[in-house]
Amino acid sequence: MASPLAKQRQALIAKTAPTPIRETGVDTAKSLHLHLLDLETDIRFLSGFNRIEDKIKHKREVLVPKYRPYVTAYLESGEQYDNPVFAQLIIWLFDIEDLETAIDWCDKAIEREIDTPERFNRDFATFCSDEVLKWSEKMANQGHSVEPYFTDVFYKVRETWRINEKLTAKWFKFAGLHLLRDSEGEPKATAVGDIEVLEKALNYLEEADKQYANVGVKTMVEKIQQRIRAIQEGRL
Known part of the structure; x- marks a missing residue:
């Protein structure tokens, strides 16, 4: 049974975390600026966690599932442009130890000459x-x-x-x-x-x-x- 503190944290996440993005055939290049705004909010929200394990859990359960459809659409489109959302998701994939996807997407980032996030x-x-x-x-x-x-x-x-x-x-x-x-x-x-x-x-x-x-x-x-x-x- 979850503790009162855990329930409080889960309620906070449910209340304040941005809603998932659903790709519906949109132009990934045109929608990039919207995803970047949302990503900035998510990163700021993520910084509010004190424990690393809570950050990883949030990445695994909320952030990666949220951005994966957009990044998959970007990769499948074959378009060539710098994509900080793609770069950030690779970092999170390593954090949650989804190495199969992380390594594959690293190869794709290198092929497309994508830079790592600015702080790296x-x-x-x-x-x-x-x-x-x-x-x-x-x-x-x-x-x-x-x-x-x-x-x-x-x-x-x-x-x-x-x-x-x-x-x-x-x-x-x-x-x-x-x-x-x-x-x-x-x-x-x-x-x-x-x-x-x-x-x-x-x-x-x-x-x-x-x-x-x-x-x-x-x-x-x-x-x-x-x-x-x-x-x-x-x-x-």
Whole structure:
């Protein structure tokens, strides 16, 4: 049963939150200014929440469902123009961990050369890489799978996106250490007996060090090399 405080908060949301937008075949470019006005109101309303969990809940239950039809119509229209509503919704999709849509729409934003919201000092490739890496670290630490999102974005980091060296190094470091996790989730060279896996982890960590020397992989690189030699020489 909801507490009196929770009921009061829900009543406040129902009373003051702007009503959902319903797209009915309108010209998305012409209606953009109306959505921007509404978005400004929603962001101001969102800032009134004290707890992060309440903000996320409001984004998941109210804001994302509200703006998704408009953004979907914008994407399906094929029109090319800067769209801050689209940009903001991508940020909220990451906040609510709808990674499938968030990553897909990040790709579309990059293709359309859409900028991140004004308060951000990162482009979408950097923002997406950072968010998915943090999510992967959290999932791995909790013993959950990081797929398919880690592999999907790691490919982009390696092959298509030109993000900064420090963040690139963190991706290669995570990829290497993830291959070495033992049954307790701790990365240990001694937990792996397959030379092919060890060499793959070694290559990732060496690339991490190459990208950013202070990423902190040198000790693990040495341990992997020792482990490989021990296996090859039959000293186990």
